[in-house]
Amino acid sequence: MIRFESATKQYPDGTLAVDALDLVAPSGQITVLVGPSGCGKTTSLRMINRMIDATSGRILLDDQDVASVDPARLRRGIGYVIQHAGLFPHRTIIDNIASVPLMLGRSKKEARAGAMELLERVGLDPRFAQRYPAQLSGGQQQRVGVARALAADPPVMLMDEPFSAVDPVVREQLQDEFLRLQSDLGKTIVFVTHDIDEAIKLGDQVAVLRVGGRLAQMATPAELLSNPVDDFVANFVGRDRGYRALGFESVTALPLESEPTVSLDSSFTAAEKAAVDGWVLVLDGERRPQGWLAVADGPSATGDTISTATLRRGGTVAERDGTYRAVLDAALSSPTGRGVIVGPDGTFAGTINASRVVALIEARAEAPR
Amino acid sequence: MTSMTSTSSSPWHFFGYFLDHRSQDLSWLWTHAWLSVVPVIIGLLIALPLGWLSRRYGWLYPPMVSITGLLYTIPSIALFVLVPPLLGLSSLNPVQVPIALTVYSVALLVRVVADGLASVPDEVNQAATAIGYGGVRRLFAVELPIAVPVIAAGLRVATVSNVSMVAIAGTIGMSNLGQLFQLGKDLSTPTAYYPPIVLGIVLCVLLALVLDGLIILLTRVLTPWRRAVPSR
Incomplete structure (x- = not known):
């Protein structure tokens, strides 16, 4: 479980990127942070693995204050996926995936065997193993990025707009596979996106942030669609929300007509x-x-x-x-x-x-x- | 050593001149090669931390590049002569030339290292940090390997320019191919005698080509990923 306790990030010029954020990302669930640009969603995400340190308040990872853990060690225990995958261009796919296990001191053989399994798990052909990132398409690279984040089997994954740089068809595939993967793995995931549809599709719960780094509403997707807390959330959630909300409720006792x-x-x-x-x-x-x-x-x-x-x-x-x-x-x-x-x-x-x-x-x- | 067994003074007679003085010329070539290469290697080792610092702390970059750039404008002959008194060495000390050339190599390579590190894509650096590479580990495992092409390009310039500057040290009495130019000058009274001068030029160019080729080869070995082309 990840818990933000009035976590705040203020820059030296006084700008508040994140303003007293209180939020809980429950274990084994996908928590989506969504909002317009400048709402501090990425900053919030990076405060979890200390790529950005909070200026006040604290962030607890399983009841331990992240500020008390050495950053590099903390990060090896947290999977991280970014927008353009950020693969290492000088390493083969298999060695990209094996990066963290190798850093944690596992043998090369063991790390590569694990990486091969993950390669298939994220839906890539094993023959990609010896290729370099430049030889893969954007969608394939992003799968490798997910595999690399999963390689050390971290309980927590942070994902920063991982699917937004690929075309809509591939994005939908990646989203579906991501949900399938998560139903197997049950990681604690914090997922950042600016796309409300993606948030609603992927999130077990969705936190809508407003510009200036304040939490506007934290709710399940169905609740967000049917009961936005104010005009900002209502506008952000967008059109057709009455219709889209119907996608979260199952019908019971459907009265069917017979049909020749x-x-x-x-x-x-x-x-x-x-x-x-x-x-x-x-x-x-x-x-x-x-x-x-x-x-x-x-x-x-x-x-x-x-x-x-x-x-x-x-x-x-x-x-x-x-x-x-x-x-x-x-x-x-x-x-x-x-x-x-x-x-x-x-x-x-x-x-x-x-x-x-x-x-x-x-x-x-x-x-x- | 200036005994003249060959008689033709035609510039094209340089090969005959080489055959007549082979062991002396080869020993000069060998020293010349070492004097060209070792300062670049030492210069790179010094430039790496300086380049890293000026990349890490952005405000250091402009002064670092200006100061090292200024070093490069000191005429080489002046630097050769100044190094011994500045460091309290006797003049014609065997390390005076390597030290001076190391200064030039550093001057050239600090900027190259900083620019090489800057060539690493931002998202790669971020991903490296995010998955737990600490500063030094990230430098050696991720940044430097990716910076190899840029750094290698700088090494080629530094090495080739060292080959020509070592020759200048020959004219102040250091033992290398530069001696051939001094010799040619001395033998050119009362009439011009070209073979040693042409031989010096030819050997310098050949040496530069070989060293350049070696760096290209080494770069290829270190960067198999650059030859990987999209397969679709």
Whole structure:
């Protein structure tokens, strides 16, 4: 557990970078510090491993004041990932990852064996081991950065905008893998970002800081979206927050409609007969939804069969016990207005339309939680 | 030693001159090589802490670079002559030339070391600090290896310029290839006699090329990572 006790960083010219910050980052969870530039989020992060020393107040790491620990020794026990990875250009990937174990006095063989395991754990091909950082893409380098931070198996990880220098597609991959990794490892993580969406996606709890280094609100992502403490937080959390908040609540007892379906290999004539309002849902052999067939599109060019080319596959599919957001999106994105709902094994369970989902959401809102 | 077995005074006769005085010329070449290299090595060892300091404490950089730069403007012949009295040595002491050349090497290399350390990307330094490299450890494990290309470029300049300055020390009586120029001058009365002068130039250039090549080779060995090209 990391505990800030009115930690303050004031520069000699009087500027307050962090102003009496009180905050607890619980063990085994991801605590995200988020805020506009100048809010002191990176300064706060660096006060934990003493890259910046607090001018007053203190920071406790498992009840020990970090100011009482030698900085270099303190840092070897804390993983650190920065924006551009900061890999050592003169060392191979494997030796980059093995840096901290070697510093801690482990044998070269042992350190490299551990590094090979980590390389795979962060999703990199073992053949990258002998390459140099310049030979890797930005996203790959960032994975190596994460592996290097994990190499000595530190209980605490500090991450300073680790995914913000890569393109959005890679960023999303890295975020997903990071969450998967964390669910295995259960590290105590403090994560800094300026991106509220990233904060909400990754954080078990999110601390919103305002310019001048003051804590505006500390809450779970759902709480932050549904109950921002003031205008600053509300504006920072941004638009669509009512809709985004639905992503944190699972539906219970979804009232599903039955829906006529046909399988991929049935004839077009059978599909035409089954259709409701000119649409019929097509399933594969394992009863997984494939798309909607519009009767008006006609049969396939080769005869009385269903044409896979004209299947409408645009709609999203939600799980029966998914979030309100997923279920509502399934209804809104369906070309028929009937949202496709599946069971946990991906087989078709039924449909629901948007007005019924909204009714559910309203019913939930009427009963104060 | 100035006995003349060769007779042609054509500049192109330098090779014949070399063959006739081979053992003397080779011994001068050998001393010349040592006098060129050792001061650079000692100069680098002195410049490393000075360069590190002027990088570590930014305010030191301008005065450090100016002062060491000024040293370089002292004419070499004056420095050779001044070193013995300043250090209380007898004149024509064998260490006077290495000491003077070390001063020049330091003058050149302090800036090179400071700039080399400055060439290390900021995020690399930050990452090194953040994962627990202390000051000295970071210098040797991270900063210096990455600064090798910049420092090596400075070493090449220092070494090659030392080769030419050692020759000047030859004209004040020190035993090296510079003696060939003195000899050529002495033998040029009453008529010009070029072979030793041309030989001196040729050997100096060859020596400079070989030493330069050695530094390039050493740099390549030390920086395999620079040849690693993006594989996609």
